[in-house]
Amino acid sequence: MTRTRAAERIQGFGTTVFAEMSALAVAHGAVNLGQGFPDFPAPTFVQEAAIAAIRDGHNQYAPVGGVPRLREAIAVDWRRRFGREIDPEREVTVTTGATEGIFAGIQALLDPGDELLTFEPFYDSYPASVTLAGGRMKVVRLDPPDWTLDVNALRRAITPRTRVLLLNTPHNPTGKVFTRAELAAIAEVCIAHDLVVIADEVYDQIVYDDHVHIPIATLPGMWERTLTLNSTGKTFSLTGWKIGFAVGPAELVGALRTVRQFVTFATATPFQEAMATALTEAPGRGYYDDLRRAYTTRRAALTEVLRAAGFAVLEAQGSYFLMTDFAGQEHATDAAFCRWLISEIGVAAIPPSAFYAEPATAPRLVRFCFAKELATIEEAGRRLVRMPARRSLAAGS
Numbered sequence: 462m463t464r465t466r467a468a469e470r471i472q473g474f475g476t477t478v479f480a481e482m483s484a485l486a487v488a489h490g491a492v493n494l495g496q497g498f499p500d501f502p503a504p505t506f507v508q509e510a511a512i513a514a515i516r517d518g519h520n521q522y523a524p525v526g527g528v529p530r531l532r533e534a535i536a537v538d539w540r541r542r543f544g545r546e547i548d549p550e551r552e553v554t555v556t557t558g559a560t561e562g563i564f565a566g567i568q569a570l571l572d573p574g575d576e577l578l579t580f581e582p583f584y585d586s587y588p589a590s591v592t593l594a595g596g597r598m599k600v601v602r603l604d605p606p607d608w609t610l611d612v613n614a615l616r617r618a619i620t621p622r623t624r625v626l627l628l629n630t631p632h633n634p635t636g637k638v639f640t641r642a643e644l645a646a647i648a649e650v651c652i653a654h655d656l657v658v659i660a661d662e663v664y665d666q667i668v669y670d671d672h673v674h675i676p677i678a679t680l681p682g683m684w685e686r687t688l689t690l691n692s693t694g695k696t697f698s699l700t701g702w703k704i705g706f707a708v709g710p711a712e713l714v715g716a717l718r719t720v721r722q723f724v725t726f727a728t729a730t731p732f733q734e735a736m737a738t739a740l741t742e743a744p745g746r747g748y749y750d751d752l753r754r755a756y757t758t759r760r761a762a763l764t765e766v767l768r769a770a771g772f773a774v775l776e777a778q779g780s781y782f783l784m785t786d787f788a789g790q791e792h793a794t795d796a797a798f799c800r801w802l803i804s805e806i807g808v809a810a811i812p813p814s815a816f817y818a819e820p821a822t823a824p825r826l827v828r829f830c831f832a833k834e835l836a837t838i839e840e841a842g843r844r845l846v847r848m849p850a851r852r853s854l855a856a857g858s
């Protein structure tokens with residue numbers, strides 16, 4: 462029997478669906494509404510700040526917790542938005558994107574055999590990070606069209622080995638923004654069972670209509686048990702810079718930092734300096750309002766394009782993703798539909814089954830990203846209307 466040299470732990474990880482669909486999109490010259498990255502330019506003042514930082518010689522290793530200016534800017538931002546005083550030295554750590562925050566946070570908080578609970582569908586790095594920690598991931602399902610939390614299902618999923626609840630709001634891929642009532646119910650369960658929360662809030666500035674993002678760390682009794690993760694890549698349309706951060710009590714942030722010092726140790730110094738400028742200047746420049754306004758326009762444009770092509774579009778309350786059905790199209794799975802959509806229609810999307818523990822149980826939906834120029838969305842629209850007419854569900858197809 463041949464034995465692979467790769468560790469057993471990583472067997473089955475495969476290639477992420479994002480990489481697969483992006484490669485297919487390139488091969489077929491498809492309009493890429495798959496992977497979640499903006500195709501429009503980032504704010505000039507942030508780009509200029511990075512160039513200035515490089516020229517000013519901010520080019521050597523940063524401290525493991527992050528450059529002081531950025532940590533201070535993050536603390537100021539938390540005070541401004543949530544009225545909480547945080548210690549930039551001990552309660553903030555910069556990470557190489559939220560992905561490192563998720564990985565290091567999970568390694569820091571789970572022992573082998575411990576359970577981490579999260580909501581399904583879930584971001585695809587969660588299970589891999591749990592597996593590498595030797596832990597077990599359990600899921601509580603959210604169902605379309607509203608993705609409403611079932612608190613009893615959450616309570617039932619808890620066992621004596623449950624240590625961590627990983628909550629993502631605003632939520633990828635559903636666009637759900639957890640309500641205050643839902644967060645209060647989650648908080649009550651976490652306090653009752655002494656769970657730590659990892660809060661993945663990378664889309665915190667991207668919410669629509671009357672929906673409000675509430676960090677679960679700001680609920681009574683939650684600060685001391687919550688590690689909040691964020692990504693400036695999402696907020697400032699600079700995903701390639703990979704600047705994320707963790708905020709929380711010194712004990713949790715310290716544990717993450719302990720792991721981080723042996724994973725990446727330091728994150729790109731000039732980009733951290735530039736993100737300090739971004740966070741400091743954004744409110745005065747009206748940046749967050751502009752961001753929301755622009756995304757609201759993009760969301761409307763993509764909704765219109767998808768409806769014109771015959772898709773039923775679910776509401777996105779936050780993030781930059783829309784979920785639609787593909788009912789009536791004759792494809793066995795969402796992945797098969799997405800491959801066909803790329804090769805035959807020239808538009809890339811993501812199959813949400815990749816966000817399910819058992820992909821076969823995923824609802825028949827597709828995820829489209831609207832962090833795109835309006836021209837990109839319009840071009841996708843011109844291609845999507847070429848889809849064959851959908852056979853009527855009523856006709857039993």
Ligand SMILES: Cc1ncc(COP(=O)(O)O)c(C=O)c1O
Pocket residue numbers: 497557558559560561584629632633661663691692693694695700703704705
């Ligand atoms: C829910 C969620 N968490 C984390 C990440 C990763 O963020 P970063 O690019 O900062 O590593 C993403 C990126 O798509 C995401 O959607």
